[in-house]
Amino acid sequence: MELYGATGKILRINLTNGDVAVEKQNPLFYRVYMGGRNIALYYLINEVSSKVDPFDNENKIIFATSVITGTLIPGSSRFTVAAKSPLTNGYGEAEAGGWWGPELKFAGYDAVIVEGKSVNPVYIWICNDKVEIRDAAYLWGKETGEVYKAIKEELGDSKTRIVQIGPAGEKLVRFANISNELIHFAGRTGLGAVMGSKKLRALAVRGTGEVVVKNKIKIQEYAHWFAKNRLLSPCIKPLSKLGTSRYVSALSKMGILPTKNFYQGTFKGAEKISGEYLAESILKKTEGCYACPVRCKRVVEVDKPELVIESQYGGPEYESVASLGSNCGIDDIEVVCKANELCARYGMDTISTGVTISFAMECYEKGIISKEQLSGLELKFGNSDAFLKIILMIANREGIGNILAEGSYRAAKQFGSSAEKYAMTVKKQELPLHEGRGKWGVALGYAVSPTGADHLQAAHDPWFEQQGDSSKEIDFIDITDMNLFGIIEPIAATSLSPEKVRLFIHLQYLWSLHNVLDLCILVSVPESRMIKLEDLVKLVGDVTGWKTSIWDLVKAGERGITMARAFNTLSGFTSNDDILPERLHEPLPDGPLKGTYIDKKSLTDAISLYYEMMGWDIKGIPNKGKLIELGIGWINKLLSKYR
């Protein structure tokens, strides 16, 4: 069996003793695991013991690509970062696009495993065969923009690609992110804090090789076709034009734009923070990722006496606009963008930052925390000044920021039991900005996601008709794609029927597949439908030479979900952790969906059914047969004592 797509090499770097090793993996390994989350989970399950605290020496952080990363397939720019999460204490994972993943492949590696801890700050330099652990003491404490420049200058190669943490990661903010070229982020589950705990500020990569694919011409042809036809897709066009925040106004009209800590679903200021408004006001230019012509990323710039936003930090995605905007009651696009820029500067996940602050705002408005505790800040919904200040306090762990830096779940424990209901978290991770009460499949996705509430795990399909007419939303349904699974009839967004659970598992397989292949969901199924599932089968085959199929790929997605579940079981998670924040069980107070809530019994029933459909036992632990069916029977010996 020959090896195409992958390099066959895994780089292992031990920060405790400085060892660097290159381990070879055989073609069958890639055939089974394919990439991204599956490769990361293979190593984490094998090597990171269930007893490990995320900040322990024994935790490992893995940067993994897939067999298609770095090819010309649009959307194949991404990479997975994974470790035991300081936020959830379970499987931590985040993906980012950009240029770093392809560069790692060009340097000759499919993944980097970083283990141990350095005593002093370091960064890793990977340049083809040359791998060095370098001093980063002089970079410690600096903002990401400064570090980015400094490393590039030090290495003297402008083509070097850098992932790094910011000061927030250094300070172990539990939702610290990892940035890539300053504008792409592996945001969720606090992986930046794992790097921080290892005193690892950055990984700089430069590669001059190429990814060897089986059928180069076919891939080139597809890339050309995609570039030529992308704007014919009704999904890609607005994405190019307005970015991911293209639907902010529409969501508010539909009553599902999370607003004021998920209290309500409509936001009066929605249009003022919309993609359209952004495009008309402070947008400077657009950016994209390796091999992708869509250019969905925004770059904003403001240069006013009272507010400066540096364009090197790009601009906000939808999740950031909603978390830092409507969800905190902020209707000023410049303030939203400044908050986004601060998160990029200091290295914090915009979702958890926004939702932790909205939690604090609600606690303040409800009198649970005082102005004194807030060092005098009037932290009300919509107070821009207090809002921007609290971001810095969190990043620097100053005052109450030191508590909020633990995330809203842990902060609520400190604020007292009356605060707990306002912490909008699942498995201690803050909800992304999709209103579960309007899309019950998304809510189910939050509840069972292995990484806690997570927009890249929730298996939802936000595509809806351009008019933004709420009655015309096609929730979760791409009629044609779902047909491939024998699912023919659309199912209401606000349903948790057995058929909805059936639909959900198939969507979840697909979403997971994207995190296995490190493929951008925005250009592919199920969201944009530009790269259809059948196309993907051909593309993966053309890259790898494998005889593959929809079955094979979708099962790789299921493999990822199941391995992540196994990791969490080993980490002590049980079915009791598959729950939603109380608020999603309370009626929406406004908008077209006023009065809608998720019934607890219905959710519990749906989760039980989900376990059964997944081949998991009643405790939510993958059964022996399922693991063997998925070709990962070796995990059984680890799980057997938990069943």
Place this chain on the structure above:
Amino acid sequence: MELYGATGKILRINLTNGDVAVEKQNPLFYRVYMGGRNIALYYLINEVSSKVDPFDNENKIIFATSVITGTLIPGSSRFTVAAKSPLTNGYGEAEAGGWWGPELKFAGYDAVIVEGKSVNPVYIWICNDKVEIRDAAYLWGKETGEVYKAIKEELGDSKTRIVQIGPAGEKLVRFANISNELIHFAGRTGLGAVMGSKKLRALAVRGTGEVVVKNKIKIQEYAHWFAKNRLLSPCIKPLSKLGTSRYVSALSKMGILPTKNFYQGTFKGAEKISGEYLAESILKKTEGCYACPVRCKRVVEVDKPELVIESQYGGPEYESVASLGSNCGIDDIEVVCKANELCARYGMDTISTGVTISFAMECYEKGIISKEQLSGLELKFGNSDAFLKIILMIANREGIGNILAEGSYRAAKQFGSSAEKYAMTVKKQELPLHEGRGKWGVALGYAVSPTGADHLQAAHDPWFEQQGDSSKEIDFIDITDMNLFGIIEPIAATSLSPEKVRLFIHLQYLWSLHNVLDLCILVSVPESRMIKLEDLVKLVGDVTGWKTSIWDLVKAGERGITMARAFNTLSGFTSNDDILPERLHEPLPDGPLKGTYIDKKSLTDAISLYYEMMGWDIKGIPNKGKLIELGIGWINKLLSKYR
């Protein structure tokens, strides 16, 4: 949703009151069930109560086709017959090729449900919209050849296609078959006896319509391609030339040709009953099925003073050659063919006939039954004269034939406990002629098959290299096809490892799919590899207009296995019925595999694992989630009290 492929009409005929009704089914019904076993099971599960005795008025017999039956796709000639089985008391099913299935579609029906019982012998005449229940009193008791001629003469249309039972079916021989044009047989599970119990001798069909397909040109192109290229397939070529008994000699050399009631795996006379020998001796011509250029059927003729074989009854398949030949110790091809012809004349399944007789032979040789009980017959292995006589005694229920007509399991109960170990049955049905000790996956297939031991349920892959070198057999493995399921590495034939069970379930899905689509396995995956799985997806899509996939089709196969399991659960079957005859747990006494046997504990473990992989509970009952995942959640309300 438009309807292509299927006619959308189900014909229901009640023999008790003479009612004839045409019921319409909607396109979604076909999209979910697709055809054959799934359509039959849909009606049987819904309509035939678990309490029904197979000979009761309430049993129903269903003749079903699929959405591709009657198109130009090679191998699409088949139809499914299903009822509660008089042999197993569970789900009874058999498929046959030929011309009757397509003709039923041309007449405008996808399936015929026959219910109730007639007081007097009748046959059914279906001619497009005209459906009649006609007198068959004058046909009762006659051989199939006579009845075939008589009905054609009576109806005056030479193009009429006829399925019928023979005298054995009339006499409720529990392994009576249903013949189609005298040479194609729905052989197994005794469905001929169900027709006999209803006093239904035949169904004659004539249709002048056509099957409307979505993309006629694509199907025509494929049919032309197949016809032109079929002989390039290393599997199809010997099949055309030598028929299905092409590997008799090779199997004996490999030590897996069932011989003398499955006692041993080599047969000295193998070459004398081989496909090669048949071709050189009494072969008159070959025959084929509708739309198939392979012509794998043999037609033999003998016209000697001491032995006459009429060519209108065709000739033996592999199963018949082995069951009536090596398995009974018969090494005379003319005697084997005469026995085959007698089974066709009287309407008995050749497999169960041969294996019931081999059982009686062993009982006689072991002194369990006496010459007196045998009306003076010296029923030893290899005694041709006694062998041919006992066939007639069974067909006519004369003497000990009246006991053997109940099948070997029930006969053993009458002969006493010492006889029971010689009854080579699973779920009371006789083993087909594939030595489970040499192919442990086949053995597993026998144990868990919903219809009892059955060559069209066992999910095996008898393809091996042409040399017949036993070391080169590629058991169960079509490397390329299994790759589509992410199964890459070959697994030994004599293994019941977890990985083997994994391979087995995927093969079983495929085999079941063939019984759903009523597609001949000999021209398709996994046996001949001529119609690849990817081709099949395209062909089904071209016929129906569905957006389908490997996932969708393979899940339709799984749906069939699961529905059949549900029917059996409702009929009182439990995991205790998933066992093998004792002999397969004893060492093979000869040949290259001498000493090989199936370990009981390994089999039990494999079966438990199989249940878990199938989404069935520890009792082997499909769980709620699996049924919903397969889109057949309506069965849950029936099964809930058995779980």
